[in-house]
Amino acid sequence: MGSDHCPFSVLLSHKQVLGPKPFYFESYWIxxxxxxxxxxxxxxxxxPGGPATNWVAKLDQxxxxxxLWSKTKYGSRKEQLLTLSKRLEEMQGNIDQPRYLIEAEAISKSIDDLWKIEEQWKQQSRINWLSAGDKDTKFFHLSTIQRRQKNIGK
Known part of the structure; x- marks a missing residue:
């Protein structure tokens, strides 16, 4: 007699398909x-088109x-901060020359600007957490689910 069981295979790897990154207007752009x-x-x-079509097309544009502008101008803030910090360290040995002093001041100002942008970005996250934090809200449940998925991936 034969078995009444049927063999099957299970694929345990999971590929997460990511779609395009959603658009967010950043407050520091203002x-x-x-x-x-x-x-x-x-x-x-x-x-061309009616008022609604015109409005949607302009908004999309x-x-x-x-x-595109944000990607080219700001790119990765962390990479920019790292590059500028390294350049500033290199220049600090030659700070006695006037041209290096001016460039070091410009780099220092750029670093300050990038840190200000980073702080504004983190501030929004804090505001969201303080306003919706541990309340039984959609925000709280989504943040815990996201954290669990991130922890599983590690």
Whole structure:
């Protein structure tokens, strides 16, 4: 007699398919004049169609332009901070020469600006946590699920 069981195989690896990164307007962009120019340029474009189509097209164009601008201007803040810090360390040995002093001051100002941006970004996270923190909210449940998924991946 044969067995009534059927063999099967199970694939245990899980590939997480990531979609495009969602667009978020960053609060520190407001302090940058280029951001205002990009938005003004996007809204001045003439787009064929009705008012609703026109509004959606301009909004989409602004989103694309801001995303590209942010990527090129700010890129990875952590990488920029690391690069600028290394450059500043190299220059500190030659600080007695006037041209190095001016460049060191400019690099130091850039580092301060990047830290200010980083602090603004972290501040938003703190505000979200303080306002919705341990309450029985969708925010709390999503943050715990996200933390669990992150811990499983490690």
């Amino acid at each position: 302090d940058d004049e280029e951001c205002h120019q990009i938005i003004n340029f996007g809204w001045q474009k003439m787009v 602004c989103r694309r332009d801001l995303k």
